Amino acid sequence: MLNNQYVEEYIKKWKCGKIVLNKKRILLLGLIEKEILPRDDLYYFDEEQINNYIEFSETWYFELDEWEMFIAPFIFLFRKEDDEPVFDEFVINMGRGGGKNGFITTLANYFISPLHGIDKYHISIVANSEDQAKTSFQECYDTITNVENETLKETFEAYKSSITCHDTQSSIKYKTSNAKTKDGGREGAVIYDEYHEMEGTEVVDVFSGGLGKVDCGRQFFIGTKGFIREGFFDIKYRECEDILNGLIEFSGVFPYICELDDIAEMDNPEKWTKANPALQQPLNKRGKRLFNKVMKEYKKLVYNPSGRSAFVTKRMNFIEDNMENSVATREELMATNRPFFKLDTKPIGSLDFGSVRDFATCGLLFKKGEEYAFKSFTYAIKHFCDVHYGYSNTANDFGTEKKAPIKKWEKDGLMKVVDEPSLNPMHIVNWFVEMREKYGVEKIIADNYKLDILRPLLEAEGFEVEPIRRPSSIHPLLAPRVEDGFANHKFIFGDNPLMRWFTNNVFVKETQAGKIFEKKEAVKRKTDGFQAFVHALYRATELEDEVDMDETFDALDALVF
Structure with missing residues (x-):
């Protein structure tokens, strides 16, 4: 020994x-x-x-x-x-x-x-x-x-x-x-x-x-x-x-x-030593000073509840999943990192972009049984990525700031950064044309406000485009499906940290009409991929209908008259 x-x-x-x-x-x-x-x-x-x-x-x-x-x-x-x-x-x-x-x-x-x-x-x-x-x-x-x-x-x-x-x-x-x-x-x-x-x-x-x-x-x-x-x-x-x-x-x-x-x-100071060994009894002089400081911060939470997140994370060394504010827990997000099932049914297409000068995400939603697979691709404007994520800065190879690793995601094939003053809509059109050849997508759901330019271009290519007039109005309807899907691990994003980043940036806000999905931060923490996913879920029942009809036709073909 x-x-x-x-x-x-x-x-x-x-x-x-x-x-x-x-x-x-x-x-x-x-x-x-x-x-x-x-x-x-x-x-x-x-x-x-x-x-x-x-x-x-x-x-x-x-x-x-x-x-x-x-x-x-x-x-x-x-x-x-x-x-x-x-x-x-x-x-x-x-x-x-x-x-x-x-x-x-x-x-x-x-x-x-x-x-x-x-x-x-x-x-x-x-x-x-x-x-x-x-x-x-x-x-x-x-x-x-x-x-x-x-x-x-x-x-x-x-x-x-x-x-x-x-x-x-x-x-x-x-x-x-x-x-x-x-x-x-x-x-x-x-x-x-x-x-x-x-x-x-x-x-x-x-x-x-x-x-x-x-x-x-x-x-x-x-x-x-x-x-x-x-x-x-x-x-x-x-x-x-x-x-x-x-x-x-x-x-x-x-x-x-x-x-x-x-x-x-967190509410039992005797347990704080689990997170910080300096608070182990009996306390030395430094430990007493630290304990008093932490206790003071803890008591302030009664009057300043907005400080809870920082206190829990930094003092208690605990990542708290606030189910009232987050669309999914960390465990639920990581559960989306599973291989896609065989994508052999016709998907629903969707897209979302906050502005033609920053991000735009296209997606395809597939269904198999109780599971939904969302295959996505994102375009981003280089100037926006330079300003907010240091994309062109050579030091960005080292991840120097609290920023999204755009270069890595681009290298991994999850997105493309384009050097244009505003996003050329043909990038999106061409992506859906390519996806139609692979998967047969015909219908695309998007925010009506963003479709002024894109809708005629997509329809000229033969796509059916369905606008959502007020996307936030469908959120209360979809919130139960979204919560159930994450909680019961029904959603699959594949190995896509960009989609998990989009989703983690979502803030769930309670309103009189119900829950709506907003950004945790207005500029840098993008949610385009998640919003595109929600748009597709809005018509997810059509995927179910399609599967049911296929089964019906198969059954009819098998009948002998």
Whole structure:
């Protein structure tokens, strides 16, 4: 059996009820006890490194919390066969104020020190903004340059843009995710701060490219749940879930995820430690200060309910699906990511666009049994994408802002960006002509207000065009079908994050007439694809009638008169 006092103490405290853990951390402990600790034939804890790191941190920085003392041994857990780390990725996800930045500050400083002992073990701290990237770097810089820390001054040379160890020639640098270079360096470790803000994998792909050129390469992903869906955070979070649920081998990625298990726990301060280990009783001085701040924010929700979303997400590290405001939960949205059934029946066509100067989405709705498949394609104007999503900016390859990954969606064949002052309607006409050749679409449903130019062009090509005079008036009628379809996983969008983005941007508003589907944000958060889907659902019964008639004719053909 492998033994380490900090790991054993943490597990023992949980089993004795001295610390409160959420389900994902309990699963983590189960994996450690089952897959790691019994394998002394494969692995070993480098006790010297573990103790050196803890002593270094507590001498020059601060006393480490229990959760930091627990994770540290796994950073220095090695395979016997090659002396490389068992875990080279650490995902640390918890509520704001838990001490994530302080933890990576001590790690970064230790990694470049003579105690770690690896020459040219460079550290890159990467974040979307320069201020965030500098957070841990600045803490390290301030500690080294403190007038009382003569020992650190002799060991490290600290400048405003880099910190270097004299003995190892290892350095710490901060970088923003819009770095102009597309090549990774020769990093020993890369730390991604606030990784929930990354739109895609591009940043990690670039900065991880330099790993492997020195021994013991590592990556650290730290953050709190955010508001960007279908970005890198969701990808990494699902990977962590699969590891914790035993679907992926417990090696390589160490998932330390702190979150509420249920939103009802938000109203029980004793459960807050599930989301933030810094709030574990008994509280130290920093923990008391944090608890008081969180409690103050919690009490304000009585008078400022609009702050609930930020509090739940950032403090409780919980993504709340508000069924009164969202058209579908995250689980329901992800359930649309299924392969299409055989598209061999005649579909209903539909389209929607907010303006000919931004987005337009065309779609086809198919039906099989109780399921509906919606196949869509979107056109977007380049100028709009440049202004609002940085489409032409070379830094956009790295996903630097909170924006839709237009380039990736275009590359994946989900949309096309056209360099025109306004959308040429023939793009839409030609798409439906092509779809008619493939699937036999004949009828197209659209907002009457948007059909002035398109309707005669589509009808000239032989399509039947049905206008909806006031689209919002059909929403209350369709709301039950929409809710039932998402709740019971009847809708299929295929592997189409663009359609999920459209749908996630929808705000369900209660009116006297019933529920209507509006935008959560007026400009950047487009809903064209979802509205096109709703237009098609308006005539979904015709798909049912068509299927019923086919069955009727088949039955008649089989009769012998």
